[in-house]
Amino acid sequence: MHEISLCQSILKIIEQQAAQQNFSCVKTVFLEVGRLAGVEPDALRFGFDAVMKGSMVEGARLEIIDVSGLAVCLRCNNRVDMKQRFDACPACGDIPLLIEKGEELRVKELEVE
Numbered sequence: 765m766h767e768i769s770l771c772q773s774i775l776k777i778i779e780q781q782a783a784q785q786n787f788s789c790v791k792t793v794f795l796e797v798g799r800l801a802g803v804e805p806d807a808l809r810f811g812f813d814a815v816m817k818g819s820m821v822e823g824a825r826l827e828i829i830d831v832s833g834l835a836v837c838l839r840c841n842n843r844v845d846m847k848q849r850f851d852a853c854p855a856c857g858d859i860p861l862l863i864e865k866g867e868e869l870r871v872k873e874l875e876v877e
């Protein structure tokens with residue numbers, strides 16, 4: 765499952781930060797997830813608990829911050845709010861659109877002890 769490998773990279777990022785900033789226990793992980801990132805929040809939560817087991821992040825709460833999608837239509841330059849990937853431009857109906865926002869998946873903040 766795609767979300768498992770995502771959680772494994774999240775764990776790596778957290779462990780690197782822990783080494784740099786000297787913390788040993790994570791209470792909450794604030795994760796920005798773009799609507800166009802192709803990630804299923806439920807699957808992500810499930811993967812998170814499974815992957816973090818036995819690590820310093822075990823038992824931490826996962827806070828998913830929803831980032832909406834924004835894209836520019838290359839044909840008419842219209843700015844489009846995208847609910848999902850491959851939405852067509854409402855003005856001209858063209859696809860693809862140049863995505864500006866909504867593909868991110870990143871650890872925004874950690875609450876640590």
Ligand SMILES: [Zn+2]
Pocket residue numbers: 837838839840841842853854855856857858
């Ligand atoms: Zn357009």
